[in-house]
Amino acid sequence: MSIRLTPDLTIDLLAQLRAGTPLVQSLTNVVVTNFTANALLALGAAPAMTDIPGEAGPFARIASGVLINLGTPTAEQREAMAEAAVVVADAGTPWVLDPVAVGSLPVRTRLAAELLERRPAVIRGNASEIIALAGQGAGGRGVDATDNPEDALPAAQLLAGKYGSVVAVSGSVDLVTDGQDVLRIGNGHPWLTRITGGGCALGAVTAAFLGAAPDVDRLAAAAAGTAVYTVAAEIAAEQAAGPGSFAVAFLDALAAVDAADLTSRLVIS
Amino acid sequence: MSIRLTPDLTIDLLAQLRAGTPLVQSLTNVVVTNFTANALLALGAAPAMTDIPGEAGPFARIASGVLINLGTPTAEQREAMAEAAVVVADAGTPWVLDPVAVGSLPVRTRLAAELLERRPAVIRGNASEIIALAGQGAGGRGVDATDNPEDALPAAQLLAGKYGSVVAVSGSVDLVTDGQDVLRIGNGHPWLTRITGGGCALGAVTAAFLGAAPDVDRLAAAAAGTAVYTVAAEIAAEQAAGPGSFAVAFLDALAAVDAADLTSRLVIS
Amino acid sequence: MSIRLTPDLTIDLLAQLRAGTPLVQSLTNVVVTNFTANALLALGAAPAMTDIPGEAGPFARIASGVLINLGTPTAEQREAMAEAAVVVADAGTPWVLDPVAVGSLPVRTRLAAELLERRPAVIRGNASEIIALAGQGAGGRGVDATDNPEDALPAAQLLAGKYGSVVAVSGSVDLVTDGQDVLRIGNGHPWLTRITGGGCALGAVTAAFLGAAPDVDRLAAAAAGTAVYTVAAEIAAEQAAGPGSFAVAFLDALAAVDAADLTSRLVIS
Numbered sequence: 001m002s003i004r005l006t007p008d009l010t011i012d013l014l015a016q017l018r019a020g021t022p023l024v025q026s027l028t029n030v031v032v033t034n035f036t037a038n039a040l041l042a043l044g045a046a047p048a049m050t051d052i053p054g055e056a057g058p059f060a061r062i063a064s065g066v067l068i069n070l071g072t073p074t075a076e077q078r079e080a081m082a083e084a085a086v087v088v089a090d091a092g093t094p095w096v097l098d099p100v101a102v103g104s105l106p107v108r109t110r111l112a113a114e115l116l117e118r119r120p121a122v123i124r125g126n127a128s129e130i131i132a133l134a135g136q137g138a139g140g141r142g143v144d145a146t147d148n149p150e151d152a153l154p155a156a157q158l159l160a161g162k163y164g165s166v167v168a169v170s171g172s173v174d175l176v177t178d179g180q181d182v183l184r185i186g187n188g189h190p191w192l193t194r195i196t197g198g199g200c201a202l203g204a205v206t207a208a209f210l211g212a213a214p215d216v217d218r219l220a221a222a223a224a225g226t227a228v229y230t231v232a233a234e235i236a237a238e239q240a241a242g243p244g245s246f247a248v249a250f251l252d253a254l255a256a257v258d259a260a261d262l263t264s265r266l267v268i269s
Numbered sequence: 270m271s272i273r274l275t276p277d278l279t280i281d282l283l284a285q286l287r288a289g290t291p292l293v294q295s296l297t298n299v300v301v302t303n304f305t306a307n308a309l310l311a312l313g314a315a316p317a318m319t320d321i322p323g324e325a326g327p328f329a330r331i332a333s334g335v336l337i338n339l340g341t342p343t344a345e346q347r348e349a350m351a352e353a354a355v356v357v358a359d360a361g362t363p364w365v366l367d368p369v370a371v372g373s374l375p376v377r378t379r380l381a382a383e384l385l386e387r388r389p390a391v392i393r394g395n396a397s398e399i400i401a402l403a404g405q406g407a408g409g410r411g412v413d414a415t416d417n418p419e420d421a422l423p424a425a426q427l428l429a430g431k432y433g434s435v436v437a438v439s440g441s442v443d444l445v446t447d448g449q450d451v452l453r454i455g456n457g458h459p460w461l462t463r464i465t466g467g468g469c470a471l472g473a474v475t476a477a478f479l480g481a482a483p484d485v486d487r488l489a490a491a492a493a494g495t496a497v498y499t500v501a502a503e504i505a506a507e508q509a510a511g512p513g514s515f516a517v518a519f520l521d522a523l524a525a526v527d528a529a530d531l532t533s534r535l536v537i538s
Numbered sequence: 539m540s541i542r543l544t545p546d547l548t549i550d551l552l553a554q555l556r557a558g559t560p561l562v563q564s565l566t567n568v569v570v571t572n573f574t575a576n577a578l579l580a581l582g583a584a585p586a587m588t589d590i591p592g593e594a595g596p597f598a599r600i601a602s603g604v605l606i607n608l609g610t611p612t613a614e615q616r617e618a619m620a621e622a623a624v625v626v627a628d629a630g631t632p633w634v635l636d637p638v639a640v641g642s643l644p645v646r647t648r649l650a651a652e653l654l655e656r657r658p659a660v661i662r663g664n665a666s667e668i669i670a671l672a673g674q675g676a677g678g679r680g681v682d683a684t685d686n687p688e689d690a691l692p693a694a695q696l697l698a699g700k701y702g703s704v705v706a707v708s709g710s711v712d713l714v715t716d717g718q719d720v721l722r723i724g725n726g727h728p729w730l731t732r733i734t735g736g737g738c739a740l741g742a743v744t745a746a747f748l749g750a751a752p753d754v755d756r757l758a759a760a761a762a763g764t765a766v767y768t769v770a771a772e773i774a775a776e777q778a779a780g781p782g783s784f785a786v787a788f789l790d791a792l793a794a795v796d797a798a799d800l801t802s803r804l805v806i807s
Contacts, residue, residue, distance in 0.1 A: 244789025251513025520782025
C-alpha cells in the first residue's frame with residue numbers, strides 16, 4: 001500500500017503538533033539558531049539548542065525529535081552530535097540529518113558519513129547536498145543548490161534504501177521519498193531561498209512533525225512538515241515587500257496557518 | 270523600610286539609562302546573542318558580547334553591568350564566564366545570572382553552583398529554573414517553564430537569603446524579591462514566550478538598569494527593568510499579527526517606550 | 539589619475555554583483571552571523587559562514603571574497619581565520635578585515651596584527667578601531683565609536699600605506715581611502731548604529747563588491763559597497779518606526795535598491 005499525504009492528514013498532524021508541543025533539540029549552525037528556534041516556537045513546538053558534550057546526550061533522551069545540521073560544525077559540536085546520535089539511535093527517537101554543504105568540505109563530509117550509520121529518520125537537503133551525500137556528485141557552492149530536486153531522485157532513493165531513511169529534497173517542487181513512494185509538494189516561494197535558514201529551519205520543523213506523531217508513517221509526517229512550511233511561505237510572500245519582511249511574515253504565518261489555508265492551497269502529488 | 274517601585278521611579282531609572290548608555294557585557298547563548306544586543310541597543314544601552322578567555326575578564330573591568338546566561342555554555346565560554354565572574358565580584362560590578370535550564374543538565378548545573386558563589390546581584394529565570402537552582406525541583410523541559418512564579422517564591426527567597434541576590438522570576442505576573450520585600454509586575458504578553466530570547470534579553474536589560482543606576486536599591490532597579498520590558502511587550506503586541514511581527518515591534522517599543530506609557534500602563538503591587 | 543566614484547559606476551558595480559552572485563565567505567562574530575548572511579542574500583550575493591579549521595582554507599579557495607571580523611574570536615575561529623588568510627593571500631582573493639574593538643582587548647589585538655601581515659584588500663572599522671589598529675589610540679568602548687571618521691584619516695592613510703589596503707571608516711559621513719585619494723559618502727542613517735551588525739554586515743557587503751568586480755579599482759569597489767549600503771539605509775529609515783522595523787526594511791531595501799535610487803540619493807565627494 002503506497003503512502004499518500006492528503007490535506008486532511010496534514011491538518012491532523014499539524015493539530016497533533018500544536019496539542020503536543022514536541023520538544024525539539026536542534027544541534028545546528030550558528031547562522032540560523034535564532035531563526036530555527038523562532039520557527040519552532042511560532043509553529044507550536046518547544047525548541048532547545050542543547051549542543052555541548054555532556055548535555056547533548058542526556059537532553060536527547062527527553063527530546064521528542066532531534067535535528068543535526070552540519071552548517072558550522074565546531075569540534076565541540078561534532079562531539080555533541082556524535083553523543084546525541086548514539087542516544088537517539090538507541091532510544092528510537094526520530095531525528096533529522098541536514099548535511100549542509102557536504103561534498104567538498106572535508107570535516108563535515110566525514111562527519112556526515114559517520115552520522116549516517118546511526119540511520120536518521122529523515123535526511124533533508126537541497127539537490128546538490130543529497131547528490132553529494134550519496135557519493136554521486138561534488139556538491140554545490142556551499143549551501144547553494146545547483147541542481148534540480150528531480151535530478152536528485154536517484155540519489156535520494158539510494159540513500160533511503162541504504163539507511164532506511166526518508167529523504168526530503170528541497171526545491172521549487174519539494175520531493176520526499178522513502179525509497180519506494182515519492183511525494184511531491186508544489187508549494188513554497190522563491191524568497192525562502194533569499195533568507196538564511198529557509199532550508200535549515202525546515203529540518204527542525206520536520207523533526208517536530210516526526211516527534212509529534214510517532215505512530216504515523218515517517219514519509220507522511222516528513223511530507224506534512226514540508227507542506228505546512230511551504231504553505232506558510234506562500235502566505236507570507238503575499239504580505240511581504242522583500243526578504244526582510246518575508247522572514248517576519250513567515251514566522252507569523254507559521255503561527256497562523258490553519259486547516260482552511262492547507263485545504264485551499266496544498267499542491268501534493 | 271520596605272522597597273517599592275513607583276511609575277515615577279521607573280521613569281527616572283529609564284531616563285538615567287538612556288542618558289548614561291551603560292556598557293553591558295553579555296556572555297550569553299548562541300541562540301539569542303543577536304536579539305539581546307538589539308534589545309539593549311533599542312533601549313539605549315551599549316551591548317558587547319565579549320566572551321572569550323583572556324578578554325572576558327579585562328572587558329568586565331570596564332563594563333557597567335554583566336550578564337552571564339547559561340543557555341549554550343561551551344567549554345571556552347565557561348572559562349570566560351568564570352574569568353568575568355571573578356572580576357565583577359572583585360570590582361563590585363552588578364551582574365545577572367540567568368541559569369537557563371539548570372536542574373537536569375549536568376554541565377550548566379555545576380557551573381551555576383560555582384557562579385552562585387560569586388554572589389550575583391540578580392538571579393533571573395522562570396519558575397522551574399529558580400526552583401531547580403534552589404535545589405527544590407528537577408527543572409523544566411529545557412527552557413520551558415512548567416511552574417507558576419508564585420510557586421517559586423520560597424525558592425526565590427531561599428536563594429536571595431543565601432547569596433544576597435535579588436531574584437526575578439518571569440511569568441504572567443513577574444515576581445522580584447530580595448528575600449524580604451516582594452514586588453509583582455503584572456504587565457507583559459504571552460507572545461514574549463513565543464519568541465526565543467524573550468526571557469534571556471530581559472536578563473541583559475536588567476544588567477543595564479543595574480549598571481545605569483549603581484546607587485539605587487537593586488530590588489527597585491531590577492524590578493524597573495522588568496517593568497519597562499514588559500510594558501514594551503504590551504505595546505508591541507497591540508501592533509503585531511504574530512510572533513514574527515511581535516519581535517520587530519518589541520524592539521521598536523523598547524526604543525519608544527516613554528513616561529506616558531509607563532504611567533498609564535504599569536501594574537505593580 | 540585620481541579614483542572617483544560616480545553614481546553610474548556604482549550602478550554598474552551593483553548590476554555586476556547581482557548578475558554574478560559572488561560567493562562571500564564570512565568568518566564573523568556570533569552576534570551578527572544571521573544578519574550578515576541575510577544582508578548578503580538580500581543584496582544578491584551568496585553567503586557562506588565556513589569558519590572551522592580544516593574547512594575555512596579549502597572554502598576560501600573557491601570564494602569570490604572573504605570577510606574576517608574579529609567580534610567574538612574563539613580559539614577555533616582564530617585558527618580558521620589564520621588558515622583562510624593564508625589561502626586568500628596566496629590566491630589573491632580580495633578580503634576584508636574588520637578589527638572589531640581592537641585596542642584594549644588583547645586576544646583580538648594580537649590577531650589583528652598577525653592578519654594585517656596578510657595584507658587585506660580592505661580594512662573596515664569605525665574611527666576608534668582604525669585609530670587603535672594604527673597604534674594611535676586606545677580604542678573605544680567595545681564596538682562603540684567615540685571618534686569622528688575625519689579624526690581617523692591620518693590613521694587610515696598610515697594603514698593604507700603600510701599594508702597596501704583600502705581603509706573604510708564608518709560614521710555619519712563614511713570615508714574610504716587608498717592612502718592617496720579619499721572618497722566621502724554622505725548617505726546613511728543613525729539607526730544603522732542602533733541595530734547590531736550595522737557595521738559588521740557592511741564588511742561582508744564590501745567583500746561582495748570586491749569579489750564581483752575583480753578588475754575594478756578596489757577603492758572604487760569598496761566605496762560603491764558603502765554607497766549602496768548607506769543608500770539602502772536611508773530608504774529603510776523612511777519606512778521604519780524604530781530600530782526593529784528599520785532592520786527589516788533595510789533587508790528589503792538591499793534587495794530593492796536600484797539605479798534610480800542611487801542616482802537621486804548618492805552624496806559622494
